[in-house]
Amino acid sequence: MADRHATLASFADFRRIAKTRIPPLIFDYFEGGAGDETTIRENETAFAAVRLPQRVMVDMSAIDSSGDLLGESCAMPLALAPIGFAGLMCRRGETQAVLAAEAAGVPFCLSANAICSIEEVARAARRPFWFQLYMMRDRDVVVDLMRRAWDSGCRTLVFTVDLAMPGIRRRDIRNDLFGGTTPAKLLSYVRHPRWLIDVGLRGGPHTFGNLAPYVAQARNLASFGSWLMGQFDAGVTWRDIAWLRDQWRGKLVIKGVLDPRDAQLALDSGADAIVVSNHGGRQLDSVSPTAAALPAIAQAVGGHATLLVDGGVRSGQDVLKALLLGADGVLIGRPWAYAAASGEAAIAALLARFQAELRTAMVLAGLRDTDEAKAIGRSHQLSRTANPPI
Numbered sequence: 359m360a361d362r363h364a365t366l367a368s369f370a371d372f373r374r375i376a377k378t379r380i381p382p383l384i385f386d387y388f389e390g391g392a393g394d395e396t397t398i399r400e401n402e403t404a405f406a407a408v409r410l411p412q413r414v415m416v417d418m419s420a421i422d423s424s425g426d427l428l429g430e431s432c433a434m435p436l437a438l439a440p441i442g443f444a445g446l447m448c449r450r451g452e453t454q455a456v457l458a459a460e461a462a463g464v465p466f467c468l469s470a471n472a473i474c475s476i477e478e479v480a481r482a483a484r485r486p487f488w489f490q491l492y493m494m495r496d497r498d499v500v501v502d503l504m505r506r507a508w509d510s511g512c513r514t515l516v517f518t519v520d521l522a523m524p525g526i527r528r529r530d531i532r533n534d535l536f537g538g539t540t541p542a543k544l545l546s547y548v549r550h551p552r553w554l555i556d557v558g559l560r561g562g563p564h565t566f567g568n569l570a571p572y573v574a575q576a577r578n579l580a581s582f583g584s585w586l587m588g589q590f591d592a593g594v595t596w597r598d599i600a601w602l603r604d605q606w607r608g609k610l611v612i613k614g615v616l617d618p619r620d621a622q623l624a625l626d627s628g629a630d631a632i633v634v635s636n637h638g639g640r641q642l643d644s645v646s647p648t649a650a651a652l653p654a655i656a657q658a659v660g661g662h663a664t665l666l667v668d669g670g671v672r673s674g675q676d677v678l679k680a681l682l683l684g685a686d687g688v689l690i691g692r693p694w695a696y697a698a699a700s701g702e703a704a705i706a707a708l709l710a711r712f713q714a715e716l717r718t719a720m721v722l723a724g725l726r727d728t729d730e731a732k733a734i735g736r737s738h739q740l741s742r743t744a745n746p747p748i
């Protein structure tokens with residue numbers, strides 16, 4: 359672990375540093391969510407409420423915390439979730455994140471709404487990464503993005519289905535996030551000189567790298583934002599996913615399922631994997647926290663697809679809890695975004711922290727490998743007995 363991050367012991371520490379480094383309106387964009395942000399809080403408390411087993415006097419001298427996600431062997435069953443605008447956290451942020459993920463041996467998923475394009479990330483990366491997309495009104499754009507992802511070596515497409523329209527995020531409204539530049543915004547940038555130099559002055563261009571070829575008139579994030587708003591398609595159905603399945607030759611991950619019936623429909627549409635997700639509480643506030651929704655979805659999926667979960671995963675213990683509740687792995691969103699405020703080395707330090715916590719939790723819970731934890735998850739023991747809140 360890089361020395362200068364050695365004293366960052368938890369998610370809260372990485373978050374605290376990010377809050378001091380990043381201008382408030384940008385920090386709010388990462389931190390915030392929909393409505394009263396009830397779901398953001400409950401995603402975390404639902405994981406916190408899960409009780410781990412404690413086993414003693416078991417020979418745990420050799421344990422294996424590695425996992426397999428969609429045919430890729432990973433140092434732990436965890437991937438970096440797609441985060442739009444992550445490139446605003448540090449200079450060309452997505453290229454720094456992909457390198458940190460590679461070094462840690464976990465997959466990185468690039469958002470369609472990234473600052474860096476697929477091609478730029480592919481030039482920085484040494485291994486294939488995942489690409490996230492959602493349905494846009496202009497299906498030619500969807501097809502072209504899939505072609506670009508494939509040509510750049512991506513073989514796993516994460517298709518987000520909980521974004522028929524964007525959730526109402528009050529912090530972004532109050533901060534006029536997508537409005538023009540104002541003296542107040544400029545002042546807040548100047549008050550964060552390290553960020554201003556790293557990202558504002560040296561980190562451009564500040565555009566949606568993937569979408570730039572399709573948006574002729576866009577010169578700044580505000581004009582990209584309004585193009586994007588016109589692309590959300592509330593008429594999307596599972597029939598469109600079947601169309602998508604025909605277009606994409608690689609692995610297809612359906613992200614944003616919270617109901618067992620939708621999990622079944624995702625399986626019927628040919629999904630290789632499902633992500634139990636409420637978009638980190640950014641879409642519909644007051645829906646079920648993901649740790650609570652997971653066991654019933656695991657039962658519905660019944661091992662017929664890889665099952666991932668995100669939302670509120672804040673430590674290696676939470677990774678183990680997710681496995682014990684029936685997941686094959688997790689995605690983490692805000693944890694890596696906050697770490698990114700301090701660059702690649704900090705993301706590496708965060709991932710090393712998760713890895714150490716996962717291994718410690720496994721030893722103290724008497725679980726020698728992640729398959730053993732997943733077998734408990736599949737038997738639904740934990741969700742039936744030890745966890746009254748779930």
Ligand SMILES: Cc1cc2nc3c(=O)[nH]c(=O)nc-3n(C[C@H](O)[C@H](O)[C@H](O)COP(=O)(O)O)c2cc1C
Nearest residue numbers: 388439440441442469518637638668669670691692
């Ligand atoms: C700032 C921010 C931007 C996000 N952008 C995207 C995105 O572009 N595409 C997507 O599928 N999910 C996006 N998400 C959702 C994440 O992929 C993930 O589901 C969520 O962050 C998990 O919750 P966590 O932040 O509690 O870990 C975003 C989340 C945040 C916090």
